[in-house]
Amino acid sequence: MSPESDSPALKRAVELSGDAGAVEGPLHGYHHETYVVPLPGVAGEAGQVRWKCREPRPGLLWFDRRCFASEEQLLRALEGRIEGIPGLIPELTETVHPGLQRFIEGSTLGALHGSGTEIPHVFFEQIVSLFEQLARVKADSLTVDRTCTPEDRPAEGDTAGFLERLVLFTERDVYQRNMRDFAGLFHDLGLDDTSFGKLREHVSGLTGRPFCLLHADLHRENFVVDEEKRLWTIDWELAMFGDPLYDLATHLYLMRYPADQERWMAKQWCEAVERVAPGSSAGWETDLPKLLAFKRAQSVFTDVIRTALSIEGAEGTPGRSVLAAAGDGLRKVLGAATEPLGIAEPTAEGVTAALGGWREERAKRP
Structure with missing residues (x-):
């Protein structure tokens, strides 16, 4: 260095x-x-x-809607609000070097227990407790600068309006904003403007729930385990106020729990949020599958772009291997979202051919 x-x-x-x-x-x-x-x-x-x-x-390229102007400002506001084992927010040093966060010495939860594996009970309990603490934090109780305009904020409890803003962000800021570079690839993969209409129809009819603070990115790499087996929650940049069930859906989608532990997390989450904010789990059995479907559909558009960029410079024999691996990975992402997006079941050959065609077309541009 x-x-x-x-x-x-x-x-x-x-x-x-x-x-x-x-x-x-x-x-x-x-x-x-x-x-x-x-x-x-x-x-x-x-x-x-x-x-x-x-x-x-x-x-x-930013693929996620952001709500707060400053992660550091949010963390300062949360001091004393999210505390104990799961809420150990890294301290900020303001007097000497504003904006620096303490580095948590330890290992990420993902490094200790990889995706798809069960996590030990000691960490599971701390995550449930974190959700309970988040459910206590309401928008009118936290003074933090926000980037979204008042007109872009759904009314309290309007879960359908909250999800619509997430769909609209994906449609405008991910799909439409990148059409100049990826229109042909989107088309070859069966994605077009009608995909969002189908998605909206698939996720409609959500039950209203009281809003609270959401971390919105709770996965294994955003939990750090210290030497005392405490979980520290990091990377709050995507935090927002909204539907508490969306936080659970995002967590389940990203954590890749084994099926039994995923069901147990959903049950424990319901009990935890209801203790502090009654009504937070209303309609969860019907709405959780819809929010998980949205997460699968949202991933399609971000992964198409990221996958394409990852193979842009791959050429020759190694390039063909990279292309095949990228095509197989993207096929799985597309396959998981066929229902909410209303697209045909993709094949590895078709996806690889679409990526190869995009790469060739891209290479011809000045």
């Missing part, structure tokens, strides 16, 4: 630490380039702590 790098995040990390050799990173992450640094003269209760120094990745 060299301080002469053109990376703004790395340059800032080296400047803050005063020692390029003490900088660790970049850490794995999609939205930011992140480095971990010790700060001279800044320590915690247990002695020297390290801090996260990060910058948004340049030219990044």
Whole structure:
């Protein structure tokens, strides 16, 4: 790692630490380039702590609706609101270096228990408790700058309006905004403007539920386990106020629990949110499948773009192998969303051919 790098995040990390050799990173992450640094003269209760120094990745495509203007501002507002084992929000150092978050020493839950595997009861209980704490936080009780306009916020309890805004974001900001570069690929995969009409019909008729704060990205890599087996919840950038059942649906979709543990999480979630916000689980048995269907459909549009970009420069014999693997992966994503999007069951050959055609067409552009 060299301080002469053109990376703004790395340059800032080296400047803050005063020692390029003490900088660790970049850490794995999609939205930011992140480095971990010790700060001279800044320590915690247990002695020297390290801090996260990060910058948004340049030219990044955002595929998720954002609600709050600043993750750091949200975390400051949540201090004392989400507490205990599951709500151990990393402290922010304001007096010396504003905006830095404490780096949690430990391993991600995903590193310890990979996707599709059961997670131990000690962590399962902490996640349930986190959902209970989130259900207590209401929009009128939290003073944080928000990026969405009042006109773009659904009325309290309007779960159908909340989901419509998520569908509309995917339609406008992911699908339509990227049509110039991916129109042909979308078409070859059977995706067009009618896909969203079919999706809206499939997820209609949601039951009303009281809104609360949602993390909206609770997966195994966003939980960090420390040496005392405590879970720390990180990466709150996609947090929003809305339908609590959407947070559960997103969590189940991303966590890939074994079937028995997924059913147990749904049951425990219902009991937890009802304790603090009665009505939060109303209609869950009917609505959870609809919200999971939306998550599968939403993933199609983001994964089409990301997959295409991942094979853009792959050429020759290795390129064919990369293309085949990408096609198979994208086929599975499309196959999981055939019902909500009303598309035909894809084949690996068809998806691979569509990706190959897009890559060839892309290569011809100046």
